[in-house]
Amino acid sequence: MSRITRRRLTGALGATLLAAPALAQTAFPARPVTIVVPFAPGGSTDVLTRLVAERMTEVLGKPVQVENRPGGNTIIGAEYVARAEPDGHTVLMAAGTTLTINPLIYRRLAYKPEDFAPITLASTFPFAVIARKDGPADIAALVAAAKARPGRITYGTNGPTTLTNMAMLMVLDRLGLEMQDVTYRGDAAQLNDFLAGNLDLLVVAGSTALPVYRNGQGRILGWTGSQRVASTPEVPIFAENAPGLAAESWFGLLAPARTPPAALERLNAAAVKALQDAKIRERLASDGQFPKGSTAEEFARFMAAETERWRPILSKLDVPQN
Template sequence: MTATFTRRAGLALIAALALSQAASAQSAFPDRAITLVIPFAAGGSTDLVGRVVAERMSEQLGQQVIVQNVGGAGGSLGATQVAEADPDGYTILMGTVATHALNPLILSEKPYDPVADFAPVSLLVLVPNVLAVHPDVPATTVQELIDLAKSEPMSYASSGNATPLHLSGELFKSMAGVDITHIPYKGSGPALTDVLGNQVPMIFDNLPSASAHISSGKLRAIGVTTAERSPAFPDVPAIAETLPGYETYSWNALFAPAGTPPEVVDTLAKAAQSAMADPKVAEKMATFSATIVGSGPDELAQHVAAEMTKWKPVVEGANVSME
């Protein structure tokens, strides 16, 4: 009996130690560096936001958050990498409207499910887009531009097929009742170059990348795509002031792989929210014309569902698809 009792006691002690170690490991998250996958090349607005957030979250979590740029396929390569990563919180994604609303609707082969394959963490910021024209275009308001487009052929540039900016133009076409031709480019840079040179009269672009040209007078901002005016350009009206209900924007949000423990998601969300509440981060985001949200996981899940609902008829109406 004594030997059996001792053996049982030993087994119980081992089990208790294992449970204690497991609980300690969970409570200690993170105990090593976290990789934040940016699904686009360095230098874009998503990369800029991601690096600011990663730096501040590193301070909050006591472990380095390392940025890894994984560009390609409109953000799908990086998103797929995170969807297939271990669900332990050590690999997370800077998701966007492209990765979690447009690509799942546009791609003929779906490399991931934007809902089933991810655990929402936090909606960080909203970034306005802008409709701008070359100064030689004889329109200074949204209504004047609509009237002009109805009277003569016009085209608009964007950073590429099936991008949020392309679809911002398609939504504008649909709501304004105009037939403007889309001219896709391989990125915002070459698109802006041709609009600045008046090879194409108008462009839908992210406000941060177009802002310097607007401020210098090389481009004329006609309207921002958010429901309300941007604090960075308060004199530029929202397109919605002329076309009620028009609203598009880029956004950045954190996602973990599906199956990540709730307590780990909660730790990441609190670190992200704390980062977005930092005055220095707010000041930096203002230079990107970004509006801070800093939501929790539930709010981000609702946001993704609403974005997919909004964009589905636009994608179908524009007959946009990608291999």
């Protein structure tokens, strides 16, 4: 072998050896992935995220951990992820409030929808309206009771700009009813008041509603979605009394904008595989959710459509801007 050929070969091998660590460093994920949940532990968002994270860990070969950053109507957690390094290692499990409602009602929001790159739509879900055991037996009875005592029946929500409150406002508007909203900081507080007999109705997601219903502590009068919930086929939806009424929320994974496409693709593949897991789908369905698992493009179109759907609703309901 000539000196020139040997020199070239040695140089090429050296370049390959030097390049190998660099290639390894760019492989995704290079370290644990954190999914930020903008709610307190124990709620439906947290439950879904932990189920998905466990399965994503198996798929990605790196730990996928959950970090709760509650507060500010999901703004605190969302802003944190929007400002995170756009490398795919910090992502957000957003809710409908985060990117459908907040941009419509906050004049000075700490983030913009453009600050995020969609990964996948995880699930959609309606809200349940629950009455105490000694309360109305069905929707017709609720309507009769509310018309007999306008403004006297109380219902609990998580605040005037949350989707639980807006869902109930839609129900009241369509049925021509007047009730009194009682605001709580989280489902646990309103559930305690409800079980103590201090609150007439609960308006909550399935993860809170269904244990109350199954334990015989209250009855679900109806769901606010566009179709009946698989785990409670006997419970009607309000749209059966008010055609077209649909107040639903969603959960979905997003990364900071400018996250590399390769990282987004790996995250999408891992999350979709997790959401296809039979046990996860069964658990989500039992909590009143409709499991999804979409492409990033489908998720982007879904969010845009949801924003346009809610815009006139918020205007009609006169939801205050902040």
